[in-house]
Amino acid sequence: xxxxxxxxxxxxxxxxxxxxxxxxxxxxxxxxxxxxxxxxxxxxxxxxxxxxxxxxxxxxxxxxxxxxxxxxxxxxxxxxxxxxxxxxxxxxxxxxxxxxxxxxxxxxxxxxxxxxxxxxxxxxxxxxxxxxx
Amino acid sequence: xxxxxxxxxxxxxxxxxxxxxxxxxxxxxxxxxxxxxxxxxxxxxxxxxxxxxxxxxxxxxxxxxxxxxxxxxxxxxxxxxxxxxxxxxxxxxxxxxxxxxxxxxxxxxxxxxxxxxxxxxxxxxxxxxxxxxxxxxxxxxxxxxxx
Numbered sequence: 001x002x003x004x005x006x007x008x009x010x011x012x013x014x015x016x017x018x019x020x021x022x023x024x025x026x027x028x029x030x031x032x033x034x035x036x037x038x039x040x041x042x043x044x045x046x047x048x049x050x051x052x053x054x055x056x057x058x059x060x061x062x063x064x065x066x067x068x069x070x071x072x073x074x075x076x077x078x079x080x081x082x083x084x085x086x087x088x089x090x091x092x093x094x095x096x097x098x099x100x101x102x103x104x105x106x107x108x109x110x111x112x113x114x115x116x117x118x119x120x121x122x123x124x125x126x127x128x129x130x131x132x133x
Numbered sequence: 134x135x136x137x138x139x140x141x142x143x144x145x146x147x148x149x150x151x152x153x154x155x156x157x158x159x160x161x162x163x164x165x166x167x168x169x170x171x172x173x174x175x176x177x178x179x180x181x182x183x184x185x186x187x188x189x190x191x192x193x194x195x196x197x198x199x200x201x202x203x204x205x206x207x208x209x210x211x212x213x214x215x216x217x218x219x220x221x222x223x224x225x226x227x228x229x230x231x232x233x234x235x236x237x238x239x240x241x242x243x244x245x246x247x248x249x250x251x252x253x254x255x256x257x258x259x260x261x262x263x264x265x266x267x268x269x270x271x272x273x274x275x276x277x278x279x280x
Contacts, residue, residue, distance in 0.1 A: 032206050074195075081162060082168065101211060120216055128219050
C-alpha cells in the first residue's frame with residue numbers, strides 16, 4: 001500500500017527534503033573537488049586511454065567521499081518519494097540544491113561565483129520550482 | 134576568470150548531462166509509484182526496489198548522467214555545470230508538449246523561460262575559474278651553496 005502524502009506532517013517532510021539537499025550538496029562539492037584534483041579527463045584519456053582515466057578517478061579518495069554522500073542523497077530521495085508527492089519533493093530539493101551548491105562552490109571550492117552566476121542560479125532555481133510544482 | 138571556450142564535444146557532454154538526469158528521475162518516480170510503502174524499520178525493501186524494471190532503467194540513465202557529469206566537472210566549474218542539469222527539465226517539458234501532445238500550463242512555460250535565460254547567462258561566461266599557477270619550490274642560493 002502506498003502511503004498517502006497527507007499522512008506526513010510538516011516537520012518530517014521538511015526533514016526528508018533537508019536530508020536530500022544536505023547529502024546532495026556535500027556529495028556534489030566533494031565530487032567537484034575530486035575531479036578538479038584529478039584534472040581534465042579528456043586529456044588523461046588521450047594520454048592513458050579509458051582505463052587510465054577510470055584509474056585516475058578511482059584512486060582519488062575525495063571521489064569516494066562524494067559518491068558516498070550522493071548515494072545517501074539517492075536513497076533519501078527514494079525514501080521521500082515513497083512518502084511525499086513528487087510535486088513537492090522534486091521542486092523543493094532540486095531548486096534549493098542549486099542555491100546551496102552555489103554557496104558551497106563559493107566557500108569550499110573557491111569558485112569565482114560572479115553576479116552572472118548568482119543571477120543564473122536564482123533564475124534556474126525559480127524556474128525549476130515553477131516547472132515541477 | 135579566463136574565458137574557456139568549450140569544444141563541440143564538450144557541449145555534447147553537457148547535453149548528455151542535461152538529458153540523462155531528468156529522464157532517469159522520471160523513471161525512478163514511475164518505479165517508486167509501483168513499490169509498496171517503504172519503512173525505515175525494513176530498509177531491505179528499499180534495496181529490493183532497485184531491481185524493479187523502471188528503477189533499474191532509471192539507475193542506468195543516472196549512471197550515464199554521472200559519467201558525463203564527472204567528465205564535465207573535470208574541465209568546468211560546478212556552478213557552470215549545474216544549470217545544465219536543470220536545462221534537461223525544459224527538454225522533458227518540450228517533449229511532453231510537442232511529442233506527447235500533453236497540456237503545458239502557463240506556469241510551466243514561465244519556468245522553461247526562466248531556466249533558458251539562466252542557462253544562457255551562465256553559458257555566455259567563462260566555464261572555469263582561473264587559478265594562480267602553483268609556486269615552484271626552487272632551492273635558494275644559500276641552499277645551493279651548502280650543496
